Amino acid sequence: SENTDPKPNALWENIKVIIQALLLAVVIRIVLFQPFTIPSGSMMPTLLDGDFIFVNKFTYGLRLPVVNTEVVPLGSPQRGDVVVFRLPADPATNYIKRLVGLPGDHIIVRGKRVYVNGEPQPVTLNGVYEGFGHTGAQIALETLGAVPHRVLYIPERPSYDFDDVVPAGHFFFMGDNRDNSRDSRFPEVGFVPEH
Numbered sequence: 001s002e003n004t005d006p007k008p009n010a011l012w013e014n015i016k017v018i019i020q021a022l023l024l025a026v027v028i029r030i031v032l033f034q035p036f037t038i039p040s041g042s043m044m045p046t047l048l049d050g051d052f053i054f055v056n057k058f059t060y061g062l063r064l065p066v067v068n069t070e071v072v073p074l075g076s077p078q079r080g081d082v083v084v085f086r087l088p089a090d091p092a093t094n095y096i097k098r099l100v101g102l103p104g105d106h107i108i109v110r111g112k113r114v115y116v117n118g119e120p121q122p123v124t125l126n127g128v129y130e131g132f133g134h135t136g137a138q139i140a141l142e143t144l145g146a147v148p149h150r151v152l153y154i155p156e157r158p159s160y161d162f163d164d165v166v167p168a169g170h171f172f173f174m175g176d177n178r179d180n181s182r183d184s185r186f187p188e189v190g191f192v193p194e195h
Contacts, residue, residue, distance in 0.1 A: 036084060036094065042175035042182065043096060045129060045139060045150050046082070055084045077102070077171060079116070080147025085173070085192050097183050100144060101172030103194075109162040109185060112153055112178060114142070123151075134177075154179040160186075169194045 038051040047053070060075050077083060077099050087093040100114060101107040108115040113123065127139040129152055138153040157179040166172045170191035175181025183189055 034084075036096065038096065041133065041180060042177050043082070043098075044134065044152050044177040044180075046098075046176045047096070078147070079145035080143075080149065083171075083173065088190060088192055089188055095173070095183075095189070097173035097175050097181070098144070098149065099171055100174045101166040101184070103166055103168050103170060105166045105172065107162060107164060107166060107172050109159065109174075111161075112159040114144070114174070116144075134180075137179075149176065152177045152179075167191055 034055045034057055036053050036055055038047045038049055038053065041049045060077060079099055079102060081099045082096065083099050084094055084096045087095050101116065106115075106117050108118075114121045122143045124141045125138055126141050129135065129137040129139050134152060134154060136155070138155060140151050140153060141148055142151045143149075154177075159179070162185040170193055172184040172191055173189070174183045174185065184191060
């Protein structure tokens with residue numbers, strides 16, 4: 001007599017579909033996109049504490065997981081990009097900041113203004129922030145490279161000034177919440193290695 005019970009084959013087909021879906025999810029997570037939750041207000045007003053984002057992991061090239069070796073170069077970081085990186089002092093900690101300085105750039109932050117290679121970056125005050133713990137802070141439109149973006153200044157906080165040249169193979173990052181961001185101006189973050 002012929003076995004007409006479809007259950008074992010249907011069960012196996014379902015298991016195969018689940019395994020394929022899990023493998024696809026792992027590949028997407030490791031190679032292509034990664035979800036993050038914004039842990040602080042350091043990127044306000046661009047990103048708020050608690051925002052959920054997906055990070056494109058192949059913008060600057062496809063890399064092998066774990067060893068981080070570039071397989072297919074697709075581009076390079078540009079001034080003004082928002083980037084997720086591992087904190088150099090603690091690689092288990094992810095930071096999200098805006099790229100301000102490329103290798104070889106002379107970065108000066110003085111009086112809340114950013115200068116790149118002696119040139120002040122254009123800033124226009126364009127409003128007052130209301131809400132989320134920073135009511136009354138100034139909103140400004142800043143342009144880094146070709147990227148216009150909003151930044152936040154807290155008038156009652158002094159500027160955390162900085163003056164140094166970005167070493168070869170490193171980048172300089174700042175949060176958009178300029179007076180409430182632990183970023184490359186601080187020794188515990190410092191210049192971020194390209195890898």
